[in-house]
Structures are given as structure tokens and as C-alpha cells.
Amino acid sequence: MNYIQELNxxxxxxxxxxxxxxxxxxxxxxxxTKVLTTRIAYLLExxxxxxxxxxxxxxxxxxxxxxxxxxxxxxxxxxxNLYMGTFHSVFAKILRFEADHLxxxxxxxxxxxxxxxSVLKQIIKAxxxxxxxxxxxxxxxxxxxxxxxxxxxxxxAQDKDIQIEDARNNRPGIAGLYRDxxxxxxxxxAMDFDDILMNMYILLRKFPEVLAKYQHRFKxxxxxxxxxxxxxQYHIVKLLAAVHENICVVGxxxxxIYSFRGASMQNIFQYQKDYSDVHIIKxxxxxxxxxxxxxxxxxxxxxxxxxxxxxxxxxxETGEKIKVSQSFSDNDEGKSVADFIIEQKLRNHYSxxxxxxxxxxxxxxxxxxxxxxxxNINYKIYGGMSFYQRKxxxxxxxxxxxxxxTQDEESVKRIINLPARGIGNTTLNRxxxxxxxxxxxxxxxxxxxxxxxxxxxxxxxxxxxxxxxxTFQSELNIKNAYDVAMNxxxxxGLLPELHADKTVEGLARFENVETLxxxxxxxTETPDEEGELADKSLGSYLQQITLxxxxxxxxxxxxxxxxxxxxxxxxxKGLEFPCVFVVGLEENIFPSAMSLYDRDDLEEERRLFYVxxxxxxxxxxxxxxxxxxxxxxxxxxxxxxxxxxxxxxMIEKNMLAxxxxxxxxxGSPPSLWGSKDGxxxxxxxxxxxxxxxxKKVVGVNAASTHQPSENFVATNPVNIQMGMRVEHxxxxxxxVVNVEGNAADKKAKIIFENGVGEKMMMLNFAKLMxxxxx
DNA sequence: TCGGAAATGTTTTTT
DNA sequence: ACATTTCCGA
Numbered sequence: 001m002n003y004i005q006e007l008n009x010x011x012x013x014x015x016x017x018x019x020x021x022x023x024x025x026x027x028x029x030x031x032x033t034k035v036l037t038t039r040i041a042y043l044l045e046x047x048x049x050x051x052x053x054x055x056x057x058x059x060x061x062x063x064x065x066x067x068x069x070x071x072x073x074x075x076x077x078x079x080x081n082l083y084m085g086t087f088h089s090v091f092a093k094i095l096r097f098e099a100d101h102l103x104x105x106x107x108x109x110x111x112x113x114x115x116x117x118s119v120l121k122q123i124i125k126a127x128x129x130x131x132x133x134x135x136x137x138x139x140x141x142x143x144x145x146x147x148x149x150x151x152x153x154x155x156x157a158q159d160k161d162i163q164i165e166d167a168r169n170n171r172p173g174i175a176g177l178y179r180d181x182x183x184x185x186x187x188x189x190a191m192d193f194d195d196i197l198m199n200m201y202i203l204l205r206k207f208p209e210v211l212a213k214y215q216h217r218f219k220x221x222x223x224x225x226x227x228x229x230x231x232x233q234y235h236i237v238k239l240l241a242a243v244h245e246n247i248c249v250v251g252x253x254x255x256x257i258y259s260f261r262g263a264s265m266q267n268i269f270q271y272q273k274d275y276s277d278v279h280i281i282k283x284x285x286x287x288x289x290x291x292x293x294x295x296x297x298x299x300x301x302x303x304x305x306x307x308x309x310x311x312x313x314x315x316x317e318t319g320e321k322i323k324v325s326q327s328f329s330d331n332d333e334g335k336s337v338a339d340f341i342i343e344q345k346l347r348n349h350y351s352x353x354x355x356x357x358x359x360x361x362x363x364x365x366x367x368x369x370x371x372x373x374x375x376n377i378n379y380k381i382y383g384g385m386s387f388y389q390r391k392x393x394x395x396x397x398x399x400x401x402x403x404x405x406t407q408d409e410e411s412v413k414r415i416i417n418l419p420a421r422g423i424g425n426t427t428l429n430r431x432x433x434x435x436x437x438x439x440x441x442x443x444x445x446x447x448x449x450x451x452x453x454x455x456x457x458x459x460x461x462x463x464x465x466x467x468x469x470x471t472f473q474s475e476l477n478i479k480n481a482y483d484v485a486m487n488x489x490x491x492x493g494l495l496p497e498l499h500a501d502k503t504v505e506g507l508a509r510f511e512n513v514e515t516l517x518x519x520x521x522x523x524t525e526t527p528d529e530e531g532e533l534a535d536k537s538l539g540s541y542l543q544q545i546t547l548x549x550x551x552x553x554x555x556x557x558x559x560x561x562x563x564x565x566x567x568x569x570x571x572x573k574g575l576e577f578p579c580v581f582v583v584g585l586e587e588n589i590f591p592s593a594m595s596l597y598d599r600d601d602l603e604e605e606r607r608l609f610y611v612x613x614x615x616x617x618x619x620x621x622x623x624x625x626x627x628x629x630x631x632x633x634x635x636x637x638x639x640x641x642x643x644x645x646x647x648x649x650m651i652e653k654n655m656l657a658x659x660x661x662x663x664x665x666x667g668s669p670p671s672l673w674g675s676k677d678g679x680x681x682x683x684x685x686x687x688x689x690x691x692x693x694x695k696k697v698v699g700v701n702a703a704s705t706h707q708p709s710e711n712f713v714a715t716n717p718v719n720i721q722m723g724m725r726v727e728h729x730x731x732x733x734x735x736v737v738n739v740e741g742n743a744a745d746k747k748a749k750i751i752f753e754n755g756v757g758e759k760m761m762m763l764n765f766a767k768l769m770x771x772x773x774x
Numbered sequence: 775t776c777g778g779a780a781a782t783g784t785t786t787t788t789t
Numbered sequence: 790a791c792a793t794t795t796c797c798g799a
Contacts, residue, residue, distance in 0.1 A: 059789090088789050113788085193789050260787060363785050366790090383788085417775095424775045547789065570787045592786050608787080631784070632790045 003038055003073050007031075014248075014281045015039045018046070018220070021241075021275035022248040023268070027312040028297070028614035029288025029576065032250055036222060037066050039248070040082065041073040043220055050081035051531055052219040054240070058228070058574060060085055060552040081530055083218070087233055088193060089547045091200040093533040094214070095191070096543060101207050102199055107404040107539035109190040109411065110546040114389065116140065116185075116192040119410050123180045129173055138171070143178050147194035148230045148262030150201060153179040187441060189407040193547075197232040204239045215243040225574075226251035226271070230262035238274060245275060253308045254301050257570060257608050259600070265306075286312050288576055290319025292650050293620050297613045299647045304603045324622045324643060326655040329634070330584075333625040334367030337581050338375045340621060341564065344579060352378055355564045356577040358612050360590040364583065365566050372564060382567035388545055392498065392509040393516055397542065399488055403472055404539040406443040413442070419493045421461040427454060468492060481538040482521040489513070519545075569612045580616035582609070585624040586637035609642050622646070626656055724773035726750065733771065 004015060011031055014024050015038050026032035036055070044050060057063045063084045070079040083090055092110065099106045111119065120143075121136045146156050156162055157175040166174050185192065191199060204211040221241050223229065226249035229237070241247040249271060256265045272278050286294050294314050301307065327333040337357060344350050357368050362384045372379045387393060395418055398411040406412065417423040434452045435445035445452060449462045472488045489495035498510045523541045527534075549571075565577070584590055590609065595601035613620060622643065627634045639655070724736045738749035 086789070196789085258788075261789075361786050420776080422775070426775085549789075568787065589786090594786065604787095629790075 003041065007035070007038065008285060010281055010283050010285075011035050011038075014283070015042050017279055017281070018043060019246055021245055021271075021278045023226075023271055023278055023280045024248065024250045024283060025280065025308060025310060026250050026252055026283040027286060027310060028252065028255065028611070029286040029294075029314075030283035030312070031285075031287055032224075032283065033062075033066065033069075033574075035283070036224065036250065037069040037073065040066070040079075040222070041070050044070070044074060044078050048220060050078045051083070052217060053082050053084075053222070054090070054218040054220070055082060055084040055222040056087050056090060056224060056237075057084065058086065058225045059549055060089055060547070061549070062224070062574060064552075083533075086547065087229075087236075088196050089544060091196050091236075092543050092547060093535075093540075095196065095199055095203065096535065096540065097533055098203055098207075098210055101210060102203060103186075104191070104199075105189045105405055105407065107189075108543075109188065109401050109405050109408045110196070110543050111185070111190050111192045111410070112389070112546050113140075113193070114394075115190075115410055119184055119188070119190075120177070120181050123177055123184060127173065127177065127180070129177075134171060134173065134177070139174055139177055142166070142174050143181060144194050145262060146178065147198045148232050150198060150232050150235065152198075153182050184409075187407065188409050189405050190410070194232075197230075197236065201232055201236050201239075204236065211239060214240055219244050219246060221247045223247070223249045225255075227253050227256040227265055227268055228258040228261075228263040229267050230264060231267075232262070234264075234267045234270070247275075253306075254304075254310075254607055255573065255611050257573065257604060257611060259604055268308075282310055284310055284312050286314040287316070288617050289314060289614060290316050290618060292319045292321060293613060293616050296322055296620075296646055296650050297610055299650075300606060300613060300642065300645055301610045303645050304606055305599075306603060320619060321652045322620045322622060322646065322650055324585075324646070324651050324653045324655075325624075326639065327623065327625045328627060328656060330364075330367045330625045330628040331370070333583060333623050334369075334371035335374075337368060337583065337621070337623060338371035338377060340581070341372075341377060341579075342375055344619070350579060352562045352564045354578040355581070356572065356575075356579070356615065357564065357566045357581045357583060358569045358572050358615065359566075359583050360569060360592060360608075361584075362568060364589075368566055368583070377564055378562065379564040379566055382565060383549075383571045386549070387512070387515075388548065390509075390512055392513055396485075396489065396494060396513055396516055397545070399492060399494065400485055400538060401542055402443075402469055403476060403484075403488065404542065406469065406473075407441050409442040412446075415492075416446075416462075416465060419497045421465065422457055423461050423465070427458050427462075430454065476538065481524040481541065482517060485520050485538070486517055489517075569608050572615050573611055576615055576617055578617045579619045579621075580612070581621045581623060582612045583623045584628075585622050585640040585643050586628070587640055588637065589628075590640055590642065606642065622651075721773075725771045727771050 004012060007015060008031075011034065014022065014035050018039070024032070024035065026035070040053060040055065043053060055063070055066070057066065063086070067079040067082065067084060070082075071077065085093075095102070095104070096106055096108070099108060109115075117136045117140055120140055121131075124131060124134050124136065124139065146152075146162075151159065151162075153175065156178050163172070163175070166172050185195065204214070218240055221237070221244075223237060228251075237247070249268075251268055253265050253268055256263065272280070289297070291314055294312060294316075298312060325336060327336050341350075341352075341355055344355075345352075357365075359365065359368075365381055365384065369379065369381065388397070395415065398414040401408050401411040402415060413428065416428070431445045431449075431452055431454075432442065434448075435442050438445070440448075443466075446462055446466050449459060449466075454462065468488075468491060472484055472491075475484050475487070486495075495513070498506065498513060501507075501509070520538070520541060523544075524536050524538065527536060569582075588596075591602055591605035595605045624637075624639055624643065626637065628637055629635075722736055722739050725733065726736060727733050733753050734750040736748050736750050
């Protein structure tokens with residue numbers, strides 16, 4: 001057990017204390033993951049069966065990494081048998097196994113937020129509410145909050161405080177919407193994210209034999225990020241732990257940043273009251289950051305009133321000062337960050353993957369994408385529009401969902417006329433009416449289409465559609481999931497339609513669908529779990545992918561490995577990087593405009609800033625812009641109050657003096673301020689170009705990162721003709737070899753140089769500049 | 775029924 | 790600025 005010797009005193013104590021309730025208050029960078037993995041390895045080595053350990057983490061990726069580390073320590077494969085994953089993914093597997101207790105099909109669909117809002121929107125319409133007043137997002141949040149607090153539709157309608165609040169908000173109808181929404185999801189055989197927690201709780205409360213089974217099974221439990229659990233999660237954990245009470249929770253009140261999802265720090269304080277002899281260990285030595293960064297972080301968090309006292313310290317070097325840099329506009333902010341990265345790479349031999357750019361909202365990523373692309377720096381954005389939210393993927397997934405669960409009306413409606421089969425809204429409404437009158441599901445109404453009174457071409461189209469689905473349902477029993485999914489795509493016309501689209505965007509969509517098919521193959525053909533919850537069917541696959549975060553998707557191919565990472569601060573939680581840029585430090589952005597008038601909200605923003613700062617190991621930049629584009633117009637922004645809270649002796653500040661010009665940003669060329677919108681105008685150009693010239697190819701795919709000409713102006717599509725030499729901003733130079741269609745539908749076939757090859761482009765969208773031949 | 779044009783809303787944060 | 794939704798003519 002040599003691995004235990006590597007730990008400090010507190011860490012060791014946390015690992016060796018295995019029986020009874022344990023709470024670990026783990027400061028940022030204090031080796032929390034190391035303690036958790038070592039503790040599990042120690043349990044396994046002491047002879048505890050892996051099947052008896054439940055470990056709930058924040059992301060699936062964190063769980064996978066921990067399994068890997070445990071495997072390395074123990075040099076065996078036992079870690080594979082741990083019950084380890086996010087609350088949602090572990091509970092979804094249990095619910096799948098126990099589905100019949102609650103009257104759900106085993107292959108129940110899991111709705112993501114978009115699916116759920118779509119269902120809810122139809123209910124708001126059906127009840128005749130004004131959609132401006134009853135905005136889907138607002139109603140959805142009310143329902144979500146209720147579920148996270150274990151308040152069902154009946155209790156919601158009876159709760160005086162809730163009813164008073166809805167009445168005051170002029171939306172007394174939410175209780176009725178909640179009721180119908182829950183009923184509709186149940187009819188659809190579907191659960192949304194919150195249902196997974198709520199139904200898990202109901203399962204354990206309503207079926208004592210099920211509760212007893214899992215209480216007995218999970219002899220040891222570990223809960224990571226405990227400060228971010230909500231009431232539903234708290235009660236589930238408490239129920240499961242009630243027999244053995246071998247429950248270890250790990251958290252840090254200073255990093256509680258999910259109250260909008262119902263998370264409550266109260267769970268940390270309540271924990272100490274729930275068990276008789278709670279052992280508390282504080283991990284206070286930080287191994288991650290420089291003294292400067294850690295001191296600044298401590299300074300920031302001390303502005304908060306609500307916190308558990310602790311003294312986070314480090315033995316690490318003092319390090320460099322934190323650089324604070326203000327730019328004229330959001331575009332200039334993007335440029336300055338890209339310049340800092342280039343400079344650091346040259347001077348200190350950092351690689352792209354050493355840098356992270358962290359922002360408050362996803363919408364802020366744009367200016368950084370642009371500037372990084374301009375300087376040929378490879379990057380990857382985490383979050384935002386995830387892979388599984390893309391239209392082509394959602395469409396394909398909807399087909400597969402219907403295959404395993406025809407009761408899922410939402411998915412049936414999504415694909416019934418996709419590709420277009422001549423089944424329009426009028427037809428759908430008639431079928432819905434028939435289904436309601438006869439109290440049957442939408443799908444069952446489709447199966448009885450003759451009785452609905454629909455004739456002719458539409459009738460045939462519907463018959464063909466249901467036949468298609470039923471044919472592939474039976475195929476699922478004899479062929480593997482990949483073949484069925486692939487053939488369904490071909491037969492339905494979905495794949496041929498995607499394949500026919502030879503535009504750049506169309507090709508990307510087709511590639512995405514190929515990626516989806518490959519992931520089905522990989523999932524169903526890789527048996528990496530044992531036990532009763534292990535299930536490699538298509539139904540199981542569909543349930544798991546909805547619960548995947550962008551961070552969970554592995555960075556597979558080499559080209560995407562050495563990249564600058566862009567993400568929200570929320571998404572960066574639990575991660576660390578040598579060099580960190582925390583950007584957009586402006587009032588109304590960070591802290592967010594929504595949080596300015598409430599102490600608790602503002603303190604959560606400050607904790608968020610604390611999380612951002614403590615991601616950095618070596619170097620930290622804080623940037624802000626004086627002006628920023630918002631809905632297309634430039635607006636003025638005051639520096640964030642958080643900038644003022646930074647201790648002056650630890651920072652190197654470079655703010656703009658006069659309104660439109662002034663000091664240069666730290667360590668970058670003064671000419672940055674030459675162009676108003678940061679579009680790398682003529683005046684600002686030279687210094688960066690020199691750097692590019694020296695450092696041109698840094699693991700960059702030259703084919704897709706053409707540097708556009710300085711004077712690039714797209715030519716009007718009507719003037720583009722065969723034989724011309726043209727330039728594309730991304731693909732570089734090429735020759736037009738064919739032109740077809742006209743006006744809005746004009747397409748051109750272009751053969752590009754430098755290995756990019758032949759592309760069919762829709763001229764209305766592709767911006768091309770004629771270089772020669774006009 | 776369907777496609778393009780016009781109007782409208784969008785920005786917290788995530789499972 | 791951009792994406793989504795609604796409107797309108799064929």
C-alpha cells in the first residue's frame with residue numbers, strides 16, 4: 001500500500017477513515033480527486049467488493065478518469081465494476097432496470113431540455129394561454145424547481161406559497177400546465193432530467209423492497225461536489241445510506257455555483273445533523289497554484305459573508321503577478337488574448353493545450369474563436385451547442401427513439417414528415433384529435449389510420465411510415481444495433497437526403513451522422529461493464545447519450561488534441577490549466593445582470609469568480625472590454641466590481657485611459673488599438689503578421705486554416721462564372737470548374753489548391769472573392 | 775403542403 | 790449579429 005505514503009496527513013486520514021459518516025471539506029486544488037481515488041483503491045484492497053461501492057461524481061468524464069486512476073493503482077480491472085457516474089446516469093440505469101415498478105417502459109426516452117420544452121410548448125398552446133406571458137422557459141424553470149424540491153403537480157397546486165407567487169407573477173395557470181406536462185411525459189414513456197431524480201426518489205419511497213435492495217448493495221457511498229446537490233439528490237442519498245451509514249461526502253462551500261439548478265449549500269450543514277458521529281476533515285494545502293494566484297483567490301472569497309472558515313495555503317513558488325488588461329472592444333479583447341498566447345508560446349514554450357479561456361456566458365466565445373482562427377491557433381469550444389443538439393443528430397436519434405419506444409409522441413412527430421412525405425400539419429391535427437377522442441396514443445392512432453378518415457396519398461404515406469418503423473423494430477431482434485440504425489437511415493430516406501447535399505455544411509452534417517453511427521457501433525460492441533445494470537442495447541445507448549456533457553466526449557483524433565480550450569466557468573469546474581484567461585470582467589456580464597440585486601446571487605457570482613481564478617496553475621490573465629456588441633449594437637460596459645476587489649500588490653493593471661485610445665495592453669503591440677472593431681484592419685496588421693510568419697505551422701492543418709487576404713471582399717454571386725480563379729476565407733484559392741442553377745440557387749464546383757480538393761458550394765452562402773478572370 | 779421572406783427575440787450558468 | 794418563428798404566395 002505504498003500509494004498511501006504519498007499523501008499528506010489530512011489526505012491520509014480521509015483515506016483510512018472508511019467506516020461511518022465522513023465529510024471532507026476540500027479546498028480548490030487540495031488533491032480531492034487523489035483522495036477519492038486512493039480511498040476507493042484502499043477499500044477494494046481491503047476486500048470490499050467493487051459492486052458494493054457507489055461513487056457519484058459531477059461529470060461522466062470525471063468518473064471515467066477516476067476508474068482509470070484506480071486501475072493504475074491496483075493493477076487490476078476491478079474498478080470497472082464500481083457504480084460510478086453522475087447522479088443522472090447512475091439513476092437512469094437503475095430506473096431502466098426497475099422501470100416496471102413505476103409503470104414506465106424499460107426503453108423510456110430521456111428528454112433533453114429542448115425536447116421537454118417542445119412538449120411543454122404544445123401544452124401551453126393546447127390550454128390556450130398567451131405564449132408571451134407563459135413563456136416556455138419560464139414555465140419550464142418553475143416546474144424544474146418544483147421537481148428538484150420533490151414537489152409533484154398535486155402538491156404544487158395545493159401549496160399556498162407557490163400559488164401566491166404564481167398569482168403575483170400573473171401566471172396562475174402553471175399548476176395546470178405542470179399537471180398536463182407530467183401526464184404527457186408519462187404517456188410518452190419519457191422522463192426529463194429532473195424526472196430522473198424525482199422518479200428515483202419515488203421508486204425508493206414507494207417500494208420498500210427496492211429500497212432495501214439498493215441500501216444493502218451500496219455498502220460504501222461517496223458523493224463528490226456535495227455543495228452542488230439539490231434537495232432531491234440529498235434525500236435519495238440519505239435514503240440509500242440509511243442502513244450502513246458508510247457515506248463520505250466531499251465538497252467545498254466556496255465552490256458552490258449551481259443554486260440555479262436547485263443546489264443548496266444547506267446540504268453541507270444539514271449533513272452534520274443527520275448522522276450522529278460525523279468525522280470532518282479539512283484539506284487546506286493547495287498543490288495547484290502559485291502563491292500569488294492563491295492569495296488573490298483567498299482575497300476574493302473573503303468578500304463573501306456566508307462561508308465556512310478555512311485557511312487554504314500553498315508551498316508553491318510565488319509566481320508572476322496576475323495581469324489585468326482592458327481592451328476597447330470585445331473584438332480587441334479577443335485579439336489581445338490571442339496575442340498573449342502567441343507570445344507565451346514563443347517565450348516559454350507553452351503549447352496550445354496549456355491555455356484555457358474561461359467566460360461567464362457561452363455567447364462570449366465568438367471574439368476569441370475569430371482571433372484564434374486568424375492567428376492559426378487550434379482551439380476547441382466545450383459546451384454551447386453540443387453534438388447531440390445538432391438538428392441532423394436529433395433527427396436521426398428521434399428515428400431510433402421511435403424504434404425502441406413508439407409511445408414517444410414527441411419523437412414520432414419530429415420524424416413523421418422527415419424527409420418530406422406529404423404529411424402536413426392538418427393531417428397531424430386530425431390524427432391527434434382521433435387519438436384524444438379514443439384515448440389512445442398518437443402512434444396507435446397512426447396504426448388505425450383507416451378509421452381516422454384520411455385517404456389518398458397521405459394515407460399511403462402514413463401506412464408506409466408505420467410499416468417502415470415496424471419492419472426495423474423486428475430487425476432489431478435479429479441484427480446488431482449498428483446495422484439496423486444504418487439501414488433505417490437508408491430506407492427512411494434520411495441518409496440519401498443528407499448525402500445528396502454536397503455543400504460544405506451538408507458534408508459536415510453527413511460526417512456528424514457517420515460519427516453518430518460509429519458511436520452506436522462502439523457502444524453496443526464494447527462490453528466494459530458487468531452486473532445487472534450493464535446493458536449494451538440500442539435502448540440503453542439512447543438513454544446514456546442524452547446524459548452526456550460535451551466534456552464527456554473524448555478528444556479522439558490527434559489533430560484536436562493540442563488545442564486551446566474555451567468554455568464557461570461552470571464547465572471548467574474541477575479542471576486545471578497552466579495558463580488561464582478569465583475574460584469579460586464587466587458589470588452586467590460578470591457579475592451577471594441577473595444577480596446584482598440579491599446578496600446571495602451576488603455571492604454566488606463571486607464564488608464563480610473564485611472557481612475561475614483557482615483553475616490556474618502558473619499564469620493568470622483577467623481581461624475586460626470597454627465596449628461590447630450586444631444584439632448587434634456596441635454598448636459601453638463598466639469594469640466589474642470583482643476587478644476592484646483584487647489585491648493591488650498581486651496584479652499588473654493595464655486599463656484604457658481615454659475613451660477611445662490610450663495605454664497598450666500588457667505585453668502586446670500598441671498597434672492593437674489601431675482598428676475600431678478589431679477585424680485586423682490595415683493599421684493593426686504588421687506586428688502580428690511577423691509572429692505568424694515565424695510560427696506559421698504549429699500543429700495546424702494548413703488545408704482548413706487559410707489566412708485570408710488583407711483586402712478580402714466577397715464578390716456578388718451573380719458575377720461568378722466558370723473558369724474564374726477565386727479565394728475562399730477558409731479554403732484558400734481555387735478554380736471554378738462548373739456553375740449550375742441561377743439566382744438564389746446558384747451552385748459552383750470549385751477545385752481548391754493545397755490539398756483542400758473539390759467542393760460544391762452554394763454561392764448564396766459561401767463567400768468567394770474573384771481573384772482572376774473578370 | 776411547402777419554400778422563401780419578413781418579423782421577432784436572444785444572453786446566464788447545466789444534468 | 791444571428792437564429793428561430795411566423796407569414797404569405799404558389
